[in-house]
Amino acid sequence: MKFVLEKKDTQTQARSGSLVTDHGTIQTPIFMPVGTAGTVKAVHQRELKKDIQAQIILGNTYHLYLRPGLDTLEKAGGLHQFIGWDRPMLTDSGGYQVFSLAGTRKIKEEGVTFKSHIDGSNHFFAPESVMDIQRTIGADIIMAFDECTPYPCDYSYARQSMEMTHRWLLRCQDRFDATEGKYGYNQSLFPIVQGSVYKDLRVQSAEFIAKQGRDGNAIGGLSVGEPAELMYEMTELVTAILPADKPRYLMGVGTPANILECISLGVDMFDCVMPTRNARNGMLFTSEGIINIRNEKWKDDFSPIDLAIGNEVSSTYSKAYLRHLTVSKEILAAQIASIHNLSFYLWLVGEARAHIQAGDFGSWKASMVKKVSTRL
Amino acid sequence: MKFVLEKKDTQTQARSGSLVTDHGTIQTPIFMPVGTAGTVKAVHQRELKKDIQAQIILGNTYHLYLRPGLDTLEKAGGLHQFIGWDRPMLTDSGGYQVFSLAGTRKIKEEGVTFKSHIDGSNHFFAPESVMDIQRTIGADIIMAFDECTPYPCDYSYARQSMEMTHRWLLRCQDRFDATEGKYGYNQSLFPIVQGSVYKDLRVQSAEFIAKQGRDGNAIGGLSVGEPAELMYEMTELVTAILPADKPRYLMGVGTPANILECISLGVDMFDCVMPTRNARNGMLFTSEGIINIRNEKWKDDFSPIDLAIGNEVSSTYSKAYLRHLTVSKEILAAQIASIHNLSFYLWLVGEARAHIQAGDFGSWKASMVKKVSTRL
Numbered sequence: 001m002k003f004v005l006e007k008k009d010t011q012t013q014a015r016s017g018s019l020v021t022d023h024g025t026i027q028t029p030i031f032m033p034v035g036t037a038g039t040v041k042a043v044h045q046r047e048l049k050k051d052i053q054a055q056i057i058l059g060n061t062y063h064l065y066l067r068p069g070l071d072t073l074e075k076a077g078g079l080h081q082f083i084g085w086d087r088p089m090l091t092d093s094g095g096y097q098v099f100s101l102a103g104t105r106k107i108k109e110e111g112v113t114f115k116s117h118i119d120g121s122n123h124f125f126a127p128e129s130v131m132d133i134q135r136t137i138g139a140d141i142i143m144a145f146d147e148c149t150p151y152p153c154d155y156s157y158a159r160q161s162m163e164m165t166h167r168w169l170l171r172c173q174d175r176f177d178a179t180e181g182k183y184g185y186n187q188s189l190f191p192i193v194q195g196s197v198y199k200d201l202r203v204q205s206a207e208f209i210a211k212q213g214r215d216g217n218a219i220g221g222l223s224v225g226e227p228a229e230l231m232y233e234m235t236e237l238v239t240a241i242l243p244a245d246k247p248r249y250l251m252g253v254g255t256p257a258n259i260l261e262c263i264s265l266g267v268d269m270f271d272c273v274m275p276t277r278n279a280r281n282g283m284l285f286t287s288e289g290i291i292n293i294r295n296e297k298w299k300d301d302f303s304p305i306d307l308a309i310g311n312e313v314s315s316t317y318s319k320a321y322l323r324h325l326t327v328s329k330e331i332l333a334a335q336i337a338s339i340h341n342l343s344f345y346l347w348l349v350g351e352a353r354a355h356i357q358a359g360d361f362g363s364w365k366a367s368m369v370k371k372v373s374t375r376l
Numbered sequence: 377m378k379f380v381l382e383k384k385d386t387q388t389q390a391r392s393g394s395l396v397t398d399h400g401t402i403q404t405p406i407f408m409p410v411g412t413a414g415t416v417k418a419v420h421q422r423e424l425k426k427d428i429q430a431q432i433i434l435g436n437t438y439h440l441y442l443r444p445g446l447d448t449l450e451k452a453g454g455l456h457q458f459i460g461w462d463r464p465m466l467t468d469s470g471g472y473q474v475f476s477l478a479g480t481r482k483i484k485e486e487g488v489t490f491k492s493h494i495d496g497s498n499h500f501f502a503p504e505s506v507m508d509i510q511r512t513i514g515a516d517i518i519m520a521f522d523e524c525t526p527y528p529c530d531y532s533y534a535r536q537s538m539e540m541t542h543r544w545l546l547r548c549q550d551r552f553d554a555t556e557g558k559y560g561y562n563q564s565l566f567p568i569v570q571g572s573v574y575k576d577l578r579v580q581s582a583e584f585i586a587k588q589g590r591d592g593n594a595i596g597g598l599s600v601g602e603p604a605e606l607m608y609e610m611t612e613l614v615t616a617i618l619p620a621d622k623p624r625y626l627m628g629v630g631t632p633a634n635i636l637e638c639i640s641l642g643v644d645m646f647d648c649v650m651p652t653r654n655a656r657n658g659m660l661f662t663s664e665g666i667i668n669i670r671n672e673k674w675k676d677d678f679s680p681i682d683l684a685i686g687n688e689v690s691s692t693y694s695k696a697y698l699r700h701l702t703v704s705k706e707i708l709a710a711q712i713a714s715i716h717n718l719s720f721y722l723w724l725v726g727e728a729r730a731h732i733q734a735g736d737f738g739s740w741k742a743s744m745v746k747k748v749s750t751r752l
Contacts, residue, residue, distance in 0.1 A: 300448055321458055
């Protein structure tokens with residue numbers, strides 16, 4: 001994997017670049033739609049390409065490990081083949097879901113015991129097994145096994161957890177470096193900075209991660225309930241330490257405004273369930289602001305959902321029709337809103353990239369943050 | 377509206393034809409996907425065109441009247457405009473849903489009082505108001521207001537109900553003929569043959585309907601629980617009486633085998649929720665037979681869903697992937713299965729048409745009925 005830094009903004013830390021993988025090149029900054037169980041919910045793979053113009057999508061190791069399971073994924077020739085997606089993919093480590101979704105678990109130095117949220121069966125994830133699992137899933141970018149601390153989290157727990165995450169990282173790297181991709185293409189391992197909202201821990205963690213010299217680096221443990229200002233503060237601290245010549249991935253962030261702010265702090269990659277989850281609840285992100293499509297005010301508004309972003313779905317279906325489908329609990333409502341929101345997110349990071357390259361990112365960002373945060 | 381009979385099979389009553397409407401030409405025999413509330417569930421309008429190759433879709437008057445309501449539909453410029461569909465449409469009369477879905481109702485000579493299944497509000501449908509409602513919805517083909525008798529239904533009720541349906545038809549025609557389309561194109565009214573499973577009533581009803589001389593004629597009250605043999609017997613009786621130079625629409629039918637049998641009895645148009653409803657439950661109709669995609673046997677079957685019908689969705693996604701999505705209750709499962717099943721239904725009637733025109737419909741039908749009824 002190769003990262004080419006193309007342009008650095010002069011007034012902010014924003015940068016644009018190209019991340020070259022064996023499944024194609026990703027232009028950064030980029031947003032990665034989340035395809036939890038091998039599907040970006042309510043969206044066809046061809047729609048991810050044609051409408052949304054997704055360059056890379058995510059899979060969740062925890063979900064895929066439980067269902068369809070490693071045996072099926074290996075027989076299929078990996079997740080790309082299984083779902084029919086030939087562009088880059090990234091899988092998380094499963095850590096976050098083990099801590100948030102799974103039943104009673106035990107965290108030990110060795111690894112984590114947990115119960116499946118599907119059938120209650122017992123499972124064990126360790127740094128080594130999580131590397132093996134992600135080798136079998138076969139994403140282009142795979143993540144180290146870490147503990148994502150909740151918010152708030154006391155200092156002593158945050159420090160101990162971070163230190164264990166670091167020790168787990170070394171074990172991940174040992175296993176990862178001793179193995180190779182199963183399907184004829186390369187995979188890269190990204191380590192994850194933790195340290196909750198404590199500056200000294202974040203600095204310590206970023207320095208530890210930076211010196212590992214991996215292909216890219218991630219920032220975890222943010223967007224877990226802390227105020228946005230704290231998220232920005234931690235992100236700024238960490239991006240200043242992480243190497244400039246490697247992509248930086250801020251995990252699980254966020255709103256359109258969050259993403260613009262963090263691009264300006266030097267982040268290159270984002271993922272979040274917000275555009276798809278909120279779509280299913282009738283919340284639309286548009287170039288003019290945020291819409292609750294259930295609102296009576298859209299009942300007879302026959303104008304297109306959003307003409308600015310230039311995709312067929314958002315330019316064709318009207319607000320009134322989408323409102324009707326949403327109120328009527330029709331599946332097509334989730335389909336349209338998911339395509340729209342994801343198209344909007346990809347449009348937004350594409351615009352950010354264009355403005356970084358044009359040299360006017362700072363002023364564009366300021367006006368755009370205001371726009372996309374407006375409640376219509 | 378113009379119906380051109382193109383070819384008559386020599387061994388069966390099957391025929392092929394073209395039905396010309398102001399929104400385009402329909403090649404018969406045809407299957408019409410059901411778009412209850414202004415959406416064919418889980419399917420985008422562009423998918424109806426490109427993948428499924430739907431030539432005409434249905435809307436349900438009962439649902440559309442309640443939601444989004446006539447005011448919105450009229451402001452939108454009719455249902456075509458509201459949902460973004462420029463090909464032909466047909467609406468039912470709402471009668472079936474009033475009797476099957478709505479709360480406590482009263483059937484009188486004047487009309488039917490019913491409660492909305494959404495909010496319990498009180499409504500009244502009469503032959504005249506149902507014509508007005510369908511004028512506002514604006515489908516190319518609209519249906520007379522009838523009572524669809526349940527099965528079983530005693531003779532005396534069936535006779536009285538049929539007689540009222542006939543009187544209602546005259547009122548429908550009076551209103552329909554005294555009004556015109558609201559949106560600059562023409563609408564046609566189809567009357568409906570009733571009479572339950574009683575031969576003399578079916579004959580009497582078919583004769584009454586035939587002599588009205590409308591643009592097309594429908595057969596209602598079948599596929600409501602009676603044995604398939606009775607459905608075929610009634611259909612055969614009725615098609616022999618309905619004019620040959622007008623399209624014949626068998627309402628709410630049915631399985632692939634039912635459709636093939638009824639094509640051979642001289643039916644030209646079909647609609648049914650089966651392909652979409654069963655898709656959402658994991659039942660697939662394929663050119664090789666019926667698949668329960670939840671079955672363990674498809675777990676590692678990476679072959680495409682169905683290559684024979686030639687559409688992208690059925691040729692690309694594998695059975696194993698669709699099984700995984702179905703078991704995981706992912707929305708994409710409903711999307712893929714709905715596109716597949718509808719594509720299959722349209723493929724099936726297209727093949728039937730091709731074989732009628734080639735002159736070998738009878739033998740093709742016999743082998744195909746066997747195939748499509750096989751449980752895989």
